[in-house]
Amino acid sequence: MFLNSWSLTLCLCSLVVFFLLAFASRTAVRVLRFWNPASDSNRQIRLENEIWLSSTMVAYGLGFQIVSLLLFVLAANHYCQMIVGAMCATGALTANSFGVPALMVKVAGVFLYGFWIVMHQLDIRSERYPLVRVKYIFLLLLLPLLFVDISLQTLYISGLKPDIITSCCAVVFSSSSGTGSQSFLANVSQQTLLVLFYSGIAALFTCGILLLRYKHALLAGLYSLLWMVFFGVAIVTIIAALSSYIYAMPYHNCPFCIFKTQYYYIGFAIFGTLIPAVFLGISLSLVQLFLGKSDLVFYIRKFQTYAVCFSLLFLTVFAFLSSYHYIVYKIMGGEV
Amino acid sequence: MLKTVFEKHLNILDYSLSSLWRRRLKNASVLLVFAGVIFLLASFQMVTQALTQLAKDSLENTPEITIQRMSAGRQEAIPLAYMDELSTIFGIQKVVPRIWGYYFDEANLANYTVMGLDVSAMPFGKKLNLALREGRFPEREGTGESVIGQSVYTAKDLKNRRVISFFRPDLSLKSFKVVGIFSSIVDLLTSDLIVMNIEDARDLFAIAPGFVTDLCVYVANPMEVDTIAKKIADRLSDTRVLTRSQIMKTYQVVFGWRSGFASVCLLTALAAFIILAWDKASGLSPEERREISILKILGWETTDVLAVRFWESFLVAALAFVIGCTFAYIHVAFFDATLFRPVLLGWSVIYPSFQLIPNISVDDLLLIFCFTVIPYLAATVIPAWRCAIVPADSAIR
Numbered sequence: 001m002f003l004n005s006w007s008l009t010l011c012l013c014s015l016v017v018f019f020l021l022a023f024a025s026r027t028a029v030r031v032l033r034f035w036n037p038a039s040d041s042n043r044q045i046r047l048e049n050e051i052w053l054s055s056t057m058v059a060y061g062l063g064f065q066i067v068s069l070l071l072f073v074l075a076a077n078h079y080c081q082m083i084v085g086a087m088c089a090t091g092a093l094t095a096n097s098f099g100v101p102a103l104m105v106k107v108a109g110v111f112l113y114g115f116w117i118v119m120h121q122l123d124i125r126s127e128r129y130p131l132v133r134v135k136y137i138f139l140l141l142l143l144p145l146l147f148v149d150i151s152l153q154t155l156y157i158s159g160l161k162p163d164i165i166t167s168c169c170a171v172v173f174s175s176s177s178g179t180g181s182q183s184f185l186a187n188v189s190q191q192t193l194l195v196l197f198y199s200g201i202a203a204l205f206t207c208g209i210l211l212l213r214y215k216h217a218l219l220a221g222l223y224s225l226l227w228m229v230f231f232g233v234a235i236v237t238i239i240a241a242l243s244s245y246i247y248a249m250p251y252h253n254c255p256f257c258i259f260k261t262q263y264y265y266i267g268f269a270i271f272g273t274l275i276p277a278v279f280l281g282i283s284l285s286l287v288q289l290f291l292g293k294s295d296l297v298f299y300i301r302k303f304q305t306y307a308v309c310f311s312l313l314f315l316t317v318f319a320f321l322s323s324y325h326y327i328v329y330k331i332m333g334g335e336v
Numbered sequence: 337m338l339k340t341v342f343e344k345h346l347n348i349l350d351y352s353l354s355s356l357w358r359r360r361l362k363n364a365s366v367l368l369v370f371a372g373v374i375f376l377l378a379s380f381q382m383v384t385q386a387l388t389q390l391a392k393d394s395l396e397n398t399p400e401i402t403i404q405r406m407s408a409g410r411q412e413a414i415p416l417a418y419m420d421e422l423s424t425i426f427g428i429q430k431v432v433p434r435i436w437g438y439y440f441d442e443a444n445l446a447n448y449t450v451m452g453l454d455v456s457a458m459p460f461g462k463k464l465n466l467a468l469r470e471g472r473f474p475e476r477e478g479t480g481e482s483v484i485g486q487s488v489y490t491a492k493d494l495k496n497r498r499v500i501s502f503f504r505p506d507l508s509l510k511s512f513k514v515v516g517i518f519s520s521i522v523d524l525l526t527s528d529l530i531v532m533n534i535e536d537a538r539d540l541f542a543i544a545p546g547f548v549t550d551l552c553v554y555v556a557n558p559m560e561v562d563t564i565a566k567k568i569a570d571r572l573s574d575t576r577v578l579t580r581s582q583i584m585k586t587y588q589v590v591f592g593w594r595s596g597f598a599s600v601c602l603l604t605a606l607a608a609f610i611i612l613a614w615d616k617a618s619g620l621s622p623e624e625r626r627e628i629s630i631l632k633i634l635g636w637e638t639t640d641v642l643a644v645r646f647w648e649s650f651l652v653a654a655l656a657f658v659i660g661c662t663f664a665y666i667h668v669a670f671f672d673a674t675l676f677r678p679v680l681l682g683w684s685v686i687y688p689s690f691q692l693i694p695n696i697s698v699d700d701l702l703l704i705f706c707f708t709v710i711p712y713l714a715a716t717v718i719p720a721w722r723c724a725i726v727p728a729d730s731a732i733r
Contacts (some may be wrong), residue, residue: 005595005707013710071703082592175655
């Protein structure tokens, strides 16, 4: 189903991102081959100019990729209105086997491109660009991921077959119209999940505050690990437990309908705080890998402090937004 | 640190605005063309959205399942005996036979929709009187009575007369007493409608006794609609079974396809604009070179110049976006999308006049934004960089 504004826009965005990153990786290859900070040759000066271009392009690519992730979820919300048997975006994404992988690769992409930007920002703090090689090797490794992303998305869109009423008498009916979340997550105890979820938040707060006081590498590692686990727990909890309080429907457990107008787009706020928080939480221990570069130590420490503060801030907002409906339900004893 | 970053960007934004103003002619031309492209695209998106909403609203009160008989790939009259086959399917609330057709009035060159059914048999039959401006619906026994819509009332120039006549296929005349007129609130659905008893409709269209055009099936539980439709399709093999959700999905696919097709056509316009934008941004005049190198001498870095260029492109794009979308809204809401209506509606059928209400949501705005602004921003990266790497000494050289 390519002839649809949503599909076209998704393809266009992917093409633009591909163009940007491909151009940036041209610089990457040149940097890896010819970079020589000691030289003042024409080529080196040209290269030093070019890294500005490539970093701007990756920054744009990251921005566009975040937008395209949003667009993908919204597109799934629209596709479900055209596919027989799909009640909401879950049904549209599971309509063929490429939908969910495409979404996952897109989310992973946002994290990886984001980390590139962090590396770049650290790198340009020093006059000697100590991370330039690492940065560009990483960029070249991102290209295959982008390729997988675009391929999965294209396969997903081309595999979507809307069922139109045909003029013959053969009518296709889905055997069950309930492609709900039951197939997504079966039989997870809500109580256990909620306990895990809230103890996860408590653990993150404790660890984060400790980390602000004692800047220890192991503690930072633990903090990042906690975030990784919490990311999974949070998503499962939102799907299986908290979403039904947002919808005020016990059997409606869907991670995508919260992006709709009738729920005041709360999904954007929930995931818009969760994802940056997880990103900051994980990247603060990844940047420790560069502590060996002596002229970056100060900036890495500074970044880590900011990352802890902001991840905790986002966590607070996230905790409030995601449990608002649940708590209101518990306090008022029902839907208000 | 955050405060200084914020202040820096505020200052850069300030500088970008003044820089845009200094080159206002060049920027205005880009802005105008860009706003035009966005206007075209946004109009299409809004018309599609409005039509989908319209279809959704009009389908709200239709029966859950409609059964039509097909013969040689065409719709035929369906025997009432088929209703007996349905009586054993659990979950069916009611089956209402219906005669539905068009009557072409040669005197006015207008098409009326004729619907013959037993109003009291419909689940909401009793509430239907609310939709009338005056009068009542035809009685079950009373033949020769009808209810007409506003357009029919005007087209037939009835004024105080309450009798209306139509020709049967053999050109003999059949007269109806107008017992009710639909209120103008429901004009969208009833404007060209004439409702009568099923026997009268059969007589008017000369349909054989015991036959109707379709059967409307009302289902109590919406979750069971698909299962019941499947059972009906199994039992009555020569029929076409249409469910309401399927009709809706078909509408959406068709509108989606048409707007997608339009977007493909507009891609050429977008591409042309991108080339124009690239070209405009690439041409670096000697004054601009001097300006950049002076900034560099003053201590600006490459990133700062890049940031200025980003803000300039973004401001132009955002302004064009707002202008384009506003004009598209006006075009759809107040001019009924005169430019594109034929493309999306098709021209083979005469449609009653209706008002399009653009039902724009954040999703659609994001879609339009991604389709237009993202390629534009991407196209201005390389020119912006070329401008930003002007060496500091080029002013004094």
